[in-house]
């Protein structure tokens with residue numbers, strides 16, 4: 219299902235200029251009213267009221283409203299923790315040193331993980347949680363509920379320099395991880411939870427991220443399009459700011475990826491990059507290169523400006539670097555819901571959402587962005603095998 223709202227936000231200024239010959243009163247009144255009708259709810263509709271409207275329309279059920287509200291509260295708290303870290307002593311490495319995936323673990327990774335885990339557990343609507351910072355899935359409730367997967371802080375290697383970071387989450391359909399202490403040996407329990415949590419992205423019921431940057435933005439899909447909510451700190455609430463997001467297509471000519479790895483990429487991909495940034499055929503304009511190194515930040519720019527983001531396999535990371543359950547799959551659902559593509563494979567033609575993870579921390583390559591950009595990549599890789 220695609221978003222029902224229109225694809226582009228109207229430009230009030232543009233409309234005003236087309237009516238420039240009319241009286242000033244008319245000039246200011248008509249476009250503002252039209253813009254208000256078009257962008258119903260922008261600046262006034264809260265995330266809570268939006269979620270309840272989705273429930274009323276039958277897109278989601280009340281337990282999911284509760285869980286997503288809890289996740290948004292966690293995002294608010296983590297946003298404060300991140301913002302205050304330099305004055306609260308929250309920067310630097312955690313005592314543990316590294317997480318389950320072998321990444322450096324920062325103090326904020328640990329703090330944010332606790333905030334997220336407590337929020338989804340307290341919602342009472344989560345059966346199993348999976349976190350980048352936890353070795354194994356955790357059984358939360360024996361009475362059922364959704365499966366919540368999250369990266370509490372994405373881009374945490376940037377965090378001590380106040381570079382944008384974020385939290386990513388994916389919610390899978392209700393599962394069971396029934397705790398029966400008499401019948402279940404701990405290993406069997408873990409295996410049950412693992413199996414329940416190991417689902418392809420097509421089974422996601424909701425996905426999103428919070429970006430902690432000049433503003434804190436929560437971008438969410440419940441498979442009725444993609445909606446962005448900006449944290450209004452005076453109200454303490456997320457307010458609808460980006461209704462019906464569609465990845466611009468054609469978008470801005472931007473390519474994003476870790477060029478530090480380029481010599482480890484397949485030759486065809488190196489040729490694609492070279493053509494894109496330095497030597498377009500027929501003198502077509504070359505692309506700008508933009509890379510923050512936090513998936514949330516780079517993805518958010520791609521969602522709003524278009525272009526392409528890639529983390530291909532390389533000789534030292536044959537499955538790429540990003541994790542399926544709580545990074546690649548949620549972003550892929552957002553990309554598809556916004557009219558873009560999210561793919562992997564030798565010619566970038568396989569849908570990431572159809573990959574069943576081999577484990578909760580399994581990785582996947584990802585090519586995502588404006589549909590026409592991903593198709594251009596596919597075409598290039600097909601002809602340069």
Ligand code: MN
Nearest residue numbers: 369371372373
């Ligand atoms: Mn991450």
Ligand code: MN
Nearest residue numbers: 350369371372
């Ligand atoms: Mn992380």
